[in-house]
Amino acid sequence: MTQDQTEGSAPAGPKSFLDVRDLRIHFPTDDGLVKSVDGLSFQLERGRTLGIVGESGSGKSVTSLGLLGLHNRRNARVSGEIWLDGQEVVGASPEQVRRLRGRKMAMIFQDPLSSMHPLYTVGAQIIEAYRIHNDVSKQVARKHAIDMLGRVGIPQPDKRVDDYPHQFSGGMRQRAMIAMALSCDPELLIADEPTTALDVTVQAQILDLIRDLQEEFNSAVIMITHDLGVVAELSDDILVMYGGRCVEYGSADDIFHRPEHPYTWGLLGSMPRLDRDRSERLIPIKGSPPSLINVPVGCAFSPRCAYSELNQGRSETERPELREVAPGHRVACHLGREDRHRIWTEEIRPKL
Amino acid sequence: MVTFLIRRLIAAIALLIIVSMVTFAIFFLVPRLTGATTADLASRYVGKSAGPQAIHEVEVRLGLNRPVAIQYWNFVKGIIIGAHYDFGPSKVYCGPPCFGYSFINQTPVWPDLLDRAPVTLSLAAGAAIIWVIFGVTAGVISALKRGTAIDRVSMGIALAGVSLPIFFTGLLSLAIFRDNLNWFPNAGTYVGLTQNPLQWASALALPWVTLAFLQAALYARLTRAGMLETMGEDYIRTARAKGLPERTVIVRHALRSTLTPVLTIFGLDLGILLGGAVLTESTFSLPGLGKFAIDSINNNDLPRVLGVVMVGAFFIVLCNLVVDILYAVVDPRVRLS
């Protein structure tokens, strides 16, 4: 697919701030073609938060690296379109994409210890990020770094700026990471499992911080996680990924209160909840995620789905398309609408 | 930091003392334990054929007939306060550090060691510069161009470098570049740096390259492996996500991490070489500490062997110490305590 890179002149020009269309990221390997992301589309506006949820290996992180253009063109095949503020990213030159990274779009990584360079101070790493995109002196950049550290809630930022990552606690490190990501006021912030490595109380603080900063900067945020609890706090919309594809998309309200995909039910069932007593123990989803080399022919979730036999064999032969079931709520499932509602209200919800 | 230094210094001195004791024991105690008489030991110091009288004289002069512990004590005493030696017409005072007296060459050991050290230092320093530059560059390029022809060719050369012995590459380079092309006519005749810098460099060029070839090969492989590992680290991904140009990512972020372990090995290698690059010096007839060691061993010249072992151990210990301190400087995670 060829892309016209001239802003606004594309026949189907983007309407949203971020518009991802039929994104495919494939890795040819000796064992076969790994289809990590296989036809993903979504939109996101400034000031809004999208949660992308799925188990490990569902293609979430590959998607986020794809958005930043971080895949090596030698070993990854990326196709589709990513429109960021009217500019297409997939077909752009590496240098163009590099200029976008850090300035227009930034990323917060999962493990702040391994994601920060161990041999440079936190301040140096923030200053470096800032000075790449802003032609300022070291002193100015340093003031900015201290300012950023202060804004993410690090006490005594003027002292901590000269500390090394290993001298920070886990939560502080993640704050520093966020300060680094936000140093150039990015319009799109991608947070990849930002709280997984942290303990529960710190998790809440970090999530609050991201929410506050989003309001302050009016950024678009993509929150990538395997934990529905995290997105529940933050997200406006939620995209559930399975086997490299979107299986359900809807508002947070839809996903939590009217989920229609059996996989979403599974995720909800495996989510610990603090706001109510647990009736039973957590219900994990049986089985393991599919190999992305040999995705099942029919519905990718069918081998693990308790209701696949209700579909007269279509689950094993035909891939369900993502269909709009309500305004802004899309589901890819062969089950009839009535069946889905019945199973949700009668079997699933009571157990949660 | 200060306590760290003091502790490491004490440990280093203790190590040197142990090395001297072990070396001393190997040469003076073990032969006795295996049944050699002190006259047997002394007979190594006399000429082609000598009568028992001459052997006995030497035995007494060298103190070989005394208990090993006392001989060792005298050796240590010589290092600290100096010793007196019988040069014939007069007793000569050998000032501290007096590392003994070579009765085979009729010279005190320490001035000879000092005389040889600049040669080894010149050889090691020059070769080190070459091998670090070429080895690290080749390793980085190989890692970045992994699987390409450049990678295969440079790793092939590296394999050759690691496998070919110096006495082969050395004699080959002499045959080609000195004897055939006549580029370095004075290769193999060392001239002091202060005496004639041009001659110095042209005499050492082939030894430098030969020694550096072997070491560069090791460093290329080491750097390549380190780079490949580092390039997969999360913080490299972060650096790219920040929008840094690829050059900066490689040089400032990846190479910086890769070179930290390389630095450690470099320190140890340099320490070992400063004690004498034995094969290179022998092949190119450079009168450095390595050749000194080999000649002394061949001549059974124990005081010299002991001296050169001590100097070698000293450099290794010193370089270890420097590496430890440097490591703490370059890697903030290491604490000096």
Added chain:
Amino acid sequence: MRRSIPLVATGLAASLALAACGGGSGGSGGSGGDGTFNAALTKPVNPSTKTGGTLRLANSGDWDNVDPADTYYAYSWDFARLYGRTLMMFKSVPGKSGTELTPDLAQGPGQHSADLKTWTYKLKPGIKYEDGTPVRAQDIKYDVERSLDKKVFPNGPTYFNDYLDLQGYTSPYNDKTPGKLGLKAIDTPDDQTIVFHLKKAFAAFDYFAMLPATMPVPPAKDTGANYKQHVVATGPYKFENYTPGKSMALVRNTNWDPSTDPNRKQLPDRIEVQLGINADDLDNRLINGSLDSDVVGTGVQAAAAAKIQSQARLKKNADAAPTARLWYTAISGDVAPFDNIHCRRAVEYAADKTAMQTAFGGPLSGGDVATHLMMPLIPGSKDINPYPSGPGNHGDIAKAKQELAACGKPNGFKTVLTARTERVKEVNGALALQQSLAKVGIQAEIKKFPQGDYFKLYAGKPEYVKKNGLGLIMMAWGADWPEGFGYLSQIVDSRVIRDAGNTNLGVKDPAVDKLVDQAAVTADATARNDLWAQIDAKVMDDAYIMPFLNVKGLLYRPPGVKNVFVNQGLNGLYDYAQMGVK
């Protein structure tokens, strides 16, 4: 692994080829020179009387010492003649006459008393040191005194210690008499006369007067062990500098008077010696002409020898120089069944000497098959072959079996054969001997010992030899000088056998000892040399020694070197006192 070997082999071949190509391109190389193979054995090659230039020598190690009181190697003695003069010296001529003595500082050979215990030499007048001061007989006495001090100078020979009537004298450094000339065994009635008093008669004393210990040393300049830094010259060259282990440079001695010295020339302006040069590299430099001579002169290394043998262009510049050095196998009469002479003779007959010669490098760089102890260059040597070892010297199995039967061991026996671990050729020679002995049923087990302790702890220690049944011992012996006494006394006289460190590995025959004593008191050289030939024959008859190789050194003389010849008196080395480069 299999692939890398041809690679290395090709590379090595390339390196040798390149090294060979380099020949003649550099330095004084050139294609000049009228040499043919072995030409320098009989006449000076490229004869010249032109002066000037620098003679470039190299040594793969360093001298044992350049101090005349402390040196024992023939090449050191050869080299020492450049800067020092002794009472007597070997004639500086090619061929057999080189083994004859001629006066140097002395006016003529020593005048001896009737009892051969007193030897008197008169010095030539007008001989000066490099600083112009005259040489005195007392200075010669002083150096002999120095050489007695084995504490300070352990390297040199001990002939003066053993033969002078010392009366307890130990060293000039312990000498309280003024002038430090307290040794009673040497008189210096005037500055031109020196008289030696021996404690036992010795007819061949002129050879002692040839030793470097008779090189005059001015007592005022003596610094003991440090004297080697600057030996005060009497020869045509003097020390410019000497850094042990690194280099030496000699320059013309303007106070050397050629009219007093017919045996030396003063052709080059300078003589430079590089020390500690890698032996293979040294050969390559000789071949490409950037060096003029290997000062040690024991022959080129195996790699260069192969090159020289295969290329006529190089071979014409080479000499296979005969030396006074013999390879032999000692047969221990103390170890059964070698206590029986017939078992010893069985070994003499059975040995395949050609195979052993091949193991040592063949006729060119190894040497000639030996059939008795005294090689042709030793005066008086008679060419005898008491145990002919069959056609082509491959061993006479029938004779050997006959001897075995006479010994009562018709089916052979087991014994031990020793060699020095580090010496590859020696071990290969032992293998060849082992194989030839196996043909007659003698099973020799080879045991290897480190060379440093070979004589001190193992093969030279009779107690060890007996206890461990070392029946056959590989051994080489080089004469101190080419003459019966200098060559044979240390290996055949049973009275020199000590507890350990022996070089006589078991020749015990009272008749031989008696002949040795007789030779010591026979003033007439011809008669004396004939006695040594008799000793040779007697030892062979006893079959305590099985000689197999008269060593030759394959020497290379670059075409640019002038006036070069082999001096047989100096153990088959090129004569450095005559060499030139113009």
